[in-house]
Amino acid sequence: MKKIVFFGAGNIAQSIILGLISIGYDKRNILFIDRNKKNQSYLKKIGIKKYSSKHINNIDLFFLAVKPKDALMAFQEICDSHKNPKVVSLVAGIKSKQYFSISKNIQLIRAMPTTSSKFGKGITALFNISSSSPSFNKVKKIFNKLGMAIELNKEQEMDAFTGLIGSGPAYFFYLLKVYEKRLMKICNNDAKMVADAMSNMLEGVALSVASNDNLDNLIAKVASKKGTTEAGLKSFKENKLLSTFDKGITTAIKRSKEISNES
Ligand SMILES: NC(=O)c1ccc[n+]([C@@H]2O[C@H](COP(=O)([O-])OP(=O)(O)OC[C@H]3O[C@@H](n4cnc5c(N)ncnc54)[C@H](OP(=O)(O)O)[C@@H]3O)[C@@H](O)[C@H]2O)c1
Structure with a gap:
């Protein structure tokens, strides 16, 4: 089975990872990239492995979970090393056009989850920017299992959702x-x-x-x-x-x- 990668493995990524583990998602199919030593040692402790170049052809989805200031740089790194990556951006405020200014060869979904995903009580807004239906449905299924997913009609609604539910x-x-x-x-x-x-x-x-x-x-x-x-x-x-x-x-x-x- 192809793996999912959390690029940025801090607060929100850890909530999702713990939620996934508690619903029986196989830990071996979850990888992370994070420069923060504290996050690295916590993920090691719970049995989540670091992404390395040996995984390059075996990745299904990247969950981009860095702070907004780091998002475009991290996105660039993904695009530099992967052809047509599937990216689920959990980042508040960064719009699809900003990602597209770096690369158009991506399947992009924006998602705004809550930390309660950890307990299976998350509420996640989803907006499909350029993903295929099967990939979008897969992501929707994941977030429905971690609580509930709400599909938005317009990308702008992400801001309202972030201020209301994300926070x-x-x-x-x-x-x-x-x-x-x-x-x-x-x-x-x-x-x-x-x-x-x-x-x-x-x-x-x-x-x-x-x-x-x-x-x-x-x-x-x-x-x-x-x-x-x-x-x-x-x-x-x-x-x-x-x-x-x-x-x-x-x-x-x-x-x-x-x-x-x-x-
Ligand atoms: N927290 C929430 O409840 C929540 C809810 C919904 C959405 N979000 C969104 O999720 C994103 C992450 O939030 P968070 O609270 O989880 O942040 P966080 O705890 O700071 O986690 C982000 C992690 O990514 C690392 N990082 C950043 N750039 C990197 C790079 N180029 N290479 C490797 N590691 C890198 C950071 O390392 P450093 O510590 O060294 O910078 C940090 O450990 C934000 O954009 C936020 O808008 C958060």
Whole structure:
């Protein structure tokens, strides 16, 4: 079986690799390229081998997973050493036309995954730029197995998805800092108890959301008239929490658009 290569094997690549291993993907068919010693030793520890020139004719897909500033250089390296490579770019902000300015002889897919792929709970946006249908379907199948894949209609939608979903886990981690601080006091600084409490709360929220009920109904089931929840929600509304949150997302989307101009 031909192998897949992660060019850049940091945060997102490792999440995907761990997700693939947990769904039974054969480790021997995953390779990586990364200059970072810490990432190299971690991947070695989990049994993932480094790409070398002996693999050159046995590669199916490259997952480009370096930071935007490094993306075009890494892409150039792939194109210099492989004829008509199949590249899945996980890089935020870098548009297809920037890759095509380096080489047109590529099958290119853009993908925007989340680190929750590690737990089979990823959400990955996909946009097929110039890939054959079988290769695109294969990539879609991989990301569906790691959670869910959403196929976009236009490449520009990648920026909206990046700011909304790609960055999404960090927004929730950020909001949880308020819970963590307060729970630490209640739970006598027992960090494990606090982590368990936060994770139970989020899992409960996730199951309610999965029930497909309307969000206002879900709120109404928690908030009783003149009760504590209603008081909390009233304060959130007065302080425009939703529009502040929405503005943050708009800023992230704008940033995704800017990144391409900086590389
Ligand atoms: N993290 C996320 O949640 C997430 C989600 C969706 C998409 N993405 C996208 O995924 C990409 C990677 O993000 P990340 O957070 O995984 O970054 P990261 O942890 O910094 O991993 C990138 C790795 O690639 C290495 N690298 C860069 N250029 C290289 C080269 N020419 N040769 C060999 N190794 C090279 C880096 O080494 P150095 O450390 O030495 O630079 C680093 O170890 C970004 O473009 C981001 O937009 C990330």
